[in-house]
Amino acid sequence: MDHVGVVVDDLEAATEFFVELGLVVQGRASLEGGSIDRVVGLDGVRSEIVMMETPDGDGRLELTKFRSPRNQDGDRHAPANTPGIRHVSFVVEGIDAMVAGLRARGAELVGELVRYQDIYRLCYVRGPERIIVELAERI
Numbered sequence: 001m002d003h004v005g006v007v008v009d010d011l012e013a014a015t016e017f018f019v020e021l022g023l024v025v026q027g028r029a030s031l032e033g034g035s036i037d038r039v040v041g042l043d044g045v046r047s048e049i050v051m052m053e054t055p056d057g058d059g060r061l062e063l064t065k066f067r068s069p070r071n072q073d074g075d076r077h078a079p080a081n082t083p084g085i086r087h088v089s090f091v092v093e094g095i096d097a098m099v100a101g102l103r104a105r106g107a108e109l110v111g112e113l114v115r116y117q118d119i120y121r122l123c124y125v126r127g128p129e130r131i132i133v134e135l136a137e138r139i
Contacts, residue, residue, distance in 0.1 A: 003051070003060035004088060006131060011065040013128040015050050020101055021090055021133065023052040023061060044068050054090070061088065087124060087132035095121050095137035102127065115139070 008014040015025065032046045046067040053060050092098050099113060102125055110124035110132060121137045 003062050004085075005062040005064060006088070006129075007064050007066065007071070008129045008131075009065065009071075010128055011048055011050060011063060014063050014131070015052070017102070017105065017107065017127040017131075018052050018061060018063070020105060021098070021135075022055050022092070024055065026051040026053050026060070042069055087134050089134035089136060091136050091138065093137060095123070095135055098135060099123060099125065 006014070019025065028048065028050050030046075030048050036045045036047070037043055048065045048067070050063045051060060052063065095113065099109065103109070105127075107125045107127045110126050113121060113123040116122050118139055120139060123135050125133050125135060127133055
């Protein structure tokens with residue numbers, strides 16, 4: 001897999017959130033024109049992207065802000081069992097400090113931080129744009 005794309009309204013807040021998780025900004029770009037319109041199947045696309053990479057270099061995340069056309073305002077409060085891509089998962093070290101840092105930036109726990117068998121400590125955090133991120137710390 002090359003990357004996962006997430007559409008956001010507040011590109012800067014989403015970028016800061018994922019930087020707090022340890023991702024590194026690889027680059028930023030503005031995209032528009034006929035070829036972009038044809039790829040995404042929309043007319044008049046004007047967008048900005050931020051491409052981010054995990055610290056180990058094995059994963060990438062593309063954050064996209066569409067300036068036009070206007071979006072249809074999907075259900076940002078959809079629960080974790082709604083069909084479709086619902087969360088992105090990251091293995092972290094120091095999950096307690098990570099959760100505290102994210103909560104200080106306005107993120108909220110979806111449920112609880114739990115111990116899963118003797119493998120992980122896990123939790124879901126809802127960040128900007130109501131994006132759900134799973135955090136997993138190996139035990």
